[in-house]
Amino acid sequence: MSLPLFPLPNTVLFPGQVLPLYVFEPRYRELLARVQASGEPFGVVRMQSRMEGGTTLLDRIGRVGTLAHLLEAETHEDGTSSILVVGGERFRVREFDPTHAYLSAEVDLWPLDPDPLGTPAEEATARRLLSDLLRLHPTEAEQLRTHAPETPLLLASYAAALLPLDAAEREEALRAPTLLDRLDVLRAGVPLEARELN
Incomplete structure (x- = not known):
């Protein structure tokens, strides 16, 4: 499935967790507009610091993330937004898609395996x-x-x-x-x- 991604420095979203976000960059305003129009989730992935990750942005983006479902969105006069999301299913990034202003990827949902115990x-x-x-x-x-x-x-x-x-x-x-x-x-x-x- 194709999924817009919201990389966050040193943040990992888990299923059921509620996360407030402030959306101010134009590319992520575009992502938010897409999500609001479609009603579909976006993905939250962790972005490593330059010290722990690779040299390029994509090298520093986590390959596992969580679907983020929009609960609330408030747009401010300056065009920025305060949003509240809740974590959904876990996914794995198959490949990044560079065709949008914001980061996007082809992902596979990755449910937990049943435990033998x-x-x-x-x-x-x-x-x-x-x-x-x-x-x-x-x-x-x-x-x-x-x-x-x-x-x-x-x-x-x-x-x-x-x-x-x-x-x-x-x-x-x-x-x-x-x-x-x-x-x-x-x-x-x-x-x-x-x-x-x-």
């Missing part, structure tokens, strides 16, 4: 991850528990936003082949003092 293992690991989060943020524990999603997939996305991970670690979690693998990558990012050690 099944749902009980995912649920148990998600519960441990939530316990880790509550220990990591003890003063906000009640609020975090109240807002924590119940499904392991959305809890993984919730944790990815709250853990002290760098963008490369978040991208590694997004790339994980199964949900259990994603939960394990996220648990590995919990500081040792907050980790449940059983």
Whole structure:
């Protein structure tokens, strides 16, 4: 499928996460106009810093991303916009398309593989991850528990936003082949003092 891309420095969007964006560059205003006219999503991909990535822009653009569905858009008098998106399905970039002013690509949706250990293992690991989060943020524990999603997939996305991970670690979690693998990558990012050690 052909997808307009919005590369963001050191940002990884996960399924179910809500992300506010400020659209000011003319090429991304054009992207937003296309999305508003079509009702279709665009893709959010991580853009690496020059120090960690290649020499060209395309070398620094992540090859895995998440569909971003537009929830709200407010256009300002100067033509810029404040938008709110929610993450959808994960995708892989097959090849970049240079025919638009904004970055675009041919992508393949990339659903998580079923885990051989099944749902009980995912649920148990998600519960441990939530316990880790509550220990990591003890003063906000009640609020975090109240807002924590119940499904392991959305809890993984919730944790990815709250853990002290760098963008490369978040991208590694997004790339994980199964949900259990994603939960394990996220648990590995919990500081040792907050980790449940059983």
